[in-house]
Amino acid sequence: MEFTEAVNRRRSVRKYDPNRPIEAEKVKKCIELATLAPNSSNMQLWEFHHICSKDVLQKMSGYCFDQNAAKTAQQMVVMVVRKDLWRKRVAAHVSYLKKVYGDKPRNEMSKRAKFAFTYYKTIIPVSYADFFGIFGYVKYAVYWLIGLFRPIYRQARKSDMRIVAHKSMALAAQTFMLAMADINYDTCPMEGIDSLRIKKLLKLPRGSEINMVISCGIRLPEGIYGERFRIPFTEVYKKV
Ligand SMILES: Cc1cc2nc3c(=O)[nH]c(=O)nc-3n(C[C@H](O)[C@H](O)[C@H](O)COP(=O)(O)O)c2cc1C
Structure with missing residues (x-):
C-alpha cells in the first residue's frame, strides 16, 4: 500500500x-x-x-x-x-560504540568517536540522572542562567524527561x-x-x-x- x-x-x-x-x-x-x-x-x-x-x-x-x-x-x-x-541503554550504546570505533584510548580516537563516547558516557547520564527530582531542578536553574547568554537545551527536570520519553513512544x-x-x-x-x-x-x-x-x-x-x-x-x- x-x-x-x-x-x-x-x-x-x-x-x-x-x-x-x-x-x-x-x-x-x-x-x-x-x-x-x-x-x-x-x-x-x-x-x-x-x-x-x-x-x-x-x-x-x-x-x-x-x-x-x-x-x-x-x-x-x-x-x-x-x-x-536509561543506564542499561547507555551501557548498550557504549558497547556498540566500542564495536564501531574500537576500544582505544581517548587520544587515539577520531573527533566523532570522542563526541559519541562523551555523549553517552557524560551528557546522557547528566540528563537522565536525578535524585527525587531535586537534581533536575538544580540543572534547570543552571541551564536557565546559562540560557541568559546563549541558546541551551532546557529539558532538565524530571517532568521534562518524562515528556522526552513519551514523545518517542508516541512516534x-x-x-x-x-x-x-x-x-x-x-x-x-x-x-x-x-x-x-x-x-x-x-x-x-x-x-x-x-x-x-x-x-x-x-x-x-x-x-x-x-x-x-x-x-x-x-x-x-x-x-x-
Ligand atoms: C493519545 C490518544 C489517546 C486516545 N484515547 C482514546 C480512547 O481512550 N478511546 C477512544 O475511543 N479513542 C481514543 N483516541 C482516538 C482519538 O479519539 C482519535 O484519534 C481522533 O478522534 C481522530 O480520529 P482518527 O484517529 O479516526 O483520525 C485516542 C487517540 C490518541 C492519539
Missing part, C-alpha cells in the same frame, strides 16, 4: 469484526517496524507488550473501562515507557498503527485506561509508565464513528 493510502486508511476503530481474527505474527512484525521509529538520543526507552491471551484481553478490557475499542479487540499492544532503563505508536494500516489491520489508540491496574496486571516495575494501549482487529463498518473531522488545514498550517 502507498504511504498516503495507509495514512488515509488508518482510523480509530471502535468495533472489530469478531469473525475475522488477526495473526499475532503479523502484528509482531508491525511492532518490530515500530521499533524503527525515531527516538530521543536513540535511547529506545520503550517496551511493547503484545496481548494475545483471551483471559488477559478480558481483564485489559475492564481496565480500559470496557470501551468498545477494547471490548471487541482481538489483540492489544501496551506501549510502555521505560525511562528507568513508535504511530509507526505501529501505520504499519498495521498497511496490511489492512485496524487499531485504536486509547488513553482512557486505568494505568495503575494495567501495570499491576503486566507486572511492570514502578518506574515504568504506560503511554497508551492500542487495540487491534479488523474493522466492522460501524466501527468507524463517522467522517473524519479535522480543523481546516489553513488554521493549523503556518508558513514561516
Whole structure:
C-alpha cells in the first residue's frame, strides 16, 4: 500500500469484526517496524507488550473501562515507557560504540568517536540522572542562567524527561498503527485506561509508565464513528 493510502486508511476503530481474527505474527512484525521509529538520543526507552491471551484481553478490557475499542479487540499492544532503563541503554550504546570505533584510548580516537563516547558516557547520564527530582531542578536553574547568554537545551527536570520519553513512544505508536494500516489491520489508540491496574496486571516495575494501549482487529463498518473531522488545514498550517 502507498504511504498516503495507509495514512488515509488508518482510523480509530471502535468495533472489530469478531469473525475475522488477526495473526499475532503479523502484528509482531508491525511492532518490530515500530521499533524503527525515531527516538530521543536513540535511547529506545520503550517496551511493547503484545496481548494475545483471551483471559488477559478480558481483564485489559475492564481496565480500559470496557470501551468498545477494547471490548471487541482481538489483540492489544501496551506501549510502555521505560525511562528507568536509561543506564542499561547507555551501557548498550557504549558497547556498540566500542564495536564501531574500537576500544582505544581517548587520544587515539577520531573527533566523532570522542563526541559519541562523551555523549553517552557524560551528557546522557547528566540528563537522565536525578535524585527525587531535586537534581533536575538544580540543572534547570543552571541551564536557565546559562540560557541568559546563549541558546541551551532546557529539558532538565524530571517532568521534562518524562515528556522526552513519551514523545518517542508516541512516534513508535504511530509507526505501529501505520504499519498495521498497511496490511489492512485496524487499531485504536486509547488513553482512557486505568494505568495503575494495567501495570499491576503486566507486572511492570514502578518506574515504568504506560503511554497508551492500542487495540487491534479488523474493522466492522460501524466501527468507524463517522467522517473524519479535522480543523481546516489553513488554521493549523503556518508558513514561516
Ligand atoms: C493519545 C490518544 C489517546 C486516545 N484515547 C482514546 C480512547 O481512550 N478511546 C477512544 O475511543 N479513542 C481514543 N483516541 C482516538 C482519538 O479519539 C482519535 O484519534 C481522533 O478522534 C481522530 O480520529 P482518527 O484517529 O479516526 O483520525 C485516542 C487517540 C490518541 C492519539
